[in-house]
Amino acid sequence: MTGNNLAIIILAAGQGTRMRSRLPKVLHPIGGRPLVGHVLTTAGRLEADHVEVVVRHERDQVVAALAEDYPDAVFIDQDEVPGTGRAVQVAVDALPADFDGDVLVLSGDCPLADADTLRSFLDAHREADAEATLMTAVVDDPTGYGRVIRDAGGGVDRVVEQKDATAEEASVSEINAGMYVFRVATLRKYLPSVGVDNAQGEMYLTDVPGLLRRDGSRVAASVVSDVTVTYGVNDRAQLAEVGRLLNRRIVRRWQLEGVTVIDPATTWIDDDATLAPDVTILPNTHILRATTIAEGAIIGPDTTLVDCEVGEDAIVRRTDATLAVIGAEATVGPFSFLRPGTVLGARGKIGAYVETKNAEIGEGSKVPHLSYVGDATIGRGVNLGASTITANYDDVNKHRTIVEDEVHTGSHTTLVAPVRLGAGAKTGAGAVVRKDVPAGSLAMSVAPQRNIEGWVEKNRAGTGAADAAARSRVAE
Numbered sequence: 274m275t276g277n278n279l280a281i282i283i284l285a286a287g288q289g290t291r292m293r294s295r296l297p298k299v300l301h302p303i304g305g306r307p308l309v310g311h312v313l314t315t316a317g318r319l320e321a322d323h324v325e326v327v328v329r330h331e332r333d334q335v336v337a338a339l340a341e342d343y344p345d346a347v348f349i350d351q352d353e354v355p356g357t358g359r360a361v362q363v364a365v366d367a368l369p370a371d372f373d374g375d376v377l378v379l380s381g382d383c384p385l386a387d388a389d390t391l392r393s394f395l396d397a398h399r400e401a402d403a404e405a406t407l408m409t410a411v412v413d414d415p416t417g418y419g420r421v422i423r424d425a426g427g428g429v430d431r432v433v434e435q436k437d438a439t440a441e442e443a444s445v446s447e448i449n450a451g452m453y454v455f456r457v458a459t460l461r462k463y464l465p466s467v468g469v470d471n472a473q474g475e476m477y478l479t480d481v482p483g484l485l486r487r488d489g490s491r492v493a494a495s496v497v498s499d500v501t502v503t504y505g506v507n508d509r510a511q512l513a514e515v516g517r518l519l520n521r522r523i524v525r526r527w528q529l530e531g532v533t534v535i536d537p538a539t540t541w542i543d544d545d546a547t548l549a550p551d552v553t554i555l556p557n558t559h560i561l562r563a564t565t566i567a568e569g570a571i572i573g574p575d576t577t578l579v580d581c582e583v584g585e586d587a588i589v590r591r592t593d594a595t596l597a598v599i600g601a602e603a604t605v606g607p608f609s610f611l612r613p614g615t616v617l618g619a620r621g622k623i624g625a626y627v628e629t630k631n632a633e634i635g636e637g638s639k640v641p642h643l644s645y646v647g648d649a650t651i652g653r654g655v656n657l658g659a660s661t662i663t664a665n666y667d668d669v670n671k672h673r674t675i676v677e678d679e680v681h682t683g684s685h686t687t688l689v690a691p692v693r694l695g696a697g698a699k700t701g702a703g704a705v706v707r708k709d710v711p712a713g714s715l716a717m718s719v720a721p722q723r724n725i726e727g728w729v730e731k732n733r734a735g736t737g738a739a740d741a742a743a744r745s746r747v748a749e
Contacts, residue, residue, distance in 0.1 A: 584602070597617070637653055
């Protein structure tokens with residue numbers, strides 16, 4: 274059972290020096306969340322009575338990054354005494370005095386431990402009626418991990434850290450995964466007895482099982498079948514590997530939900546993204562943050578969507594979009610750039626080499642190619658000709674352009690905001706529109722063409738153009 278009588282302590286106080294980063298290790302992102310964010314999300318799914326995060330290194334930065342998204346978490350400051358034992362001790366001291374349940378201890382840099390695995394771990398602890406249960410794994414290369422030393426009967430005798438292990442102990446392939454369940458009374462009793470007499474000079478939480486065994490208490494171990502759930506992050510190489518494993522898990526989940534992913538190896542989907550059945554994701558596509566994609570949409574190739582909403586049967590190709598809404602049956606791309614505030618209506622089109630920003634583009638309207646539409650409201654059935662731009666900035670302020678229904682603009686139209694084009698209006702090619710255009714009117718800015726004879730030969734003498742012009746004159 275989870276929920277009642279369960280506290281979760283997440284260890285996030287370490288500096289993470291091997292990351293070589295100004296950013297605290299637990300805040301490095303994978304899958305759209307910081308490492309510790311994945312642990313907190315999983316903790317939330319277990320419905321614990323208490324969730325505590327132990328912080329120390331860059332504590333203000335860590336708390337600021339997590340507090341809003343995880344309001345139920347309580348942040349506990351570790352003091353100058355180092356070690357996992359001390360981190361858990363200060364967290365246990367912060368629990369209500371009348372709490373008498375189990376304490377699940379997790380590492381803030383181990384984001385792959387999913388809720389189902391942890392539920393099974395808790396169940397194994399409770400079924401064993403143990404004072405403490407360790408999550409363990411058998412690995413080919415145990416270097417760097419604490420070794421689980423068993424007694425002659427196969428029970429857990431103790432955990433030995435790498436730097437304190439003898440050659441015989443170091444040869445053991447069963448490792449401590451860094452996740453534990455303890456009875457809270459056990460921690461309250463034994464943590465004050467944990468010292469710092471070891472190679473690191475730290476209070477090791479792993480000393481508690483040895484103390485329990487000394488007193489004849491039961492210590493259990495739960496061996497996980499999938500060792501990847503135990504993987505932690507200590508450097509950038511491990512960050513990339515764990516990120517890849519998480520992404521593979523996310524992609525597979527959506528494939529089983531009915532999403533076609535043509536090339537899982539080049540498709541990246543954040544954990545908060547939502548995809549409907551019959552969505553198709555083409556290669557080299559990133560679906561990031563809280564993006565939602567409706568049934569039948571085709572995304573990619575070579576597309577990045579960040580916090581976007583894509584409607585049914587829309588097609589988005591070779592596009593970079595952030596905080597944009599793309600309506601049902603709309604088409605976007607190739608080579609489109611949708612900036613925040615873009616809303617494209619149903620059956621609308623944003624075409625090749627088009628940039629949009631803070632623009633509402635109505636149902637069935639088209640911005641086919643080579644255009645910039647910023648700070649604009651575009652009605653229904655509008656067609657903006659090639660290279661139409663909204664000149665929205667006057668060096669001081671941004672201004673809005675309003676284009677009403679069924680307006681068609683000629684190629685190379687410049688709309689100098691603030692300006693309004695009335696319903697059904699049209700513009701001639703190359704028009705520079707500085708004043709409002711009444712409904713049904715044609716706006717033109719045409720000057721008579723003037724040809725200056727001999728200008729090139731006079732002003733560009735000796736050039737290829739001048740020579741060609743002279744030859745042409747002789748031929749005439």
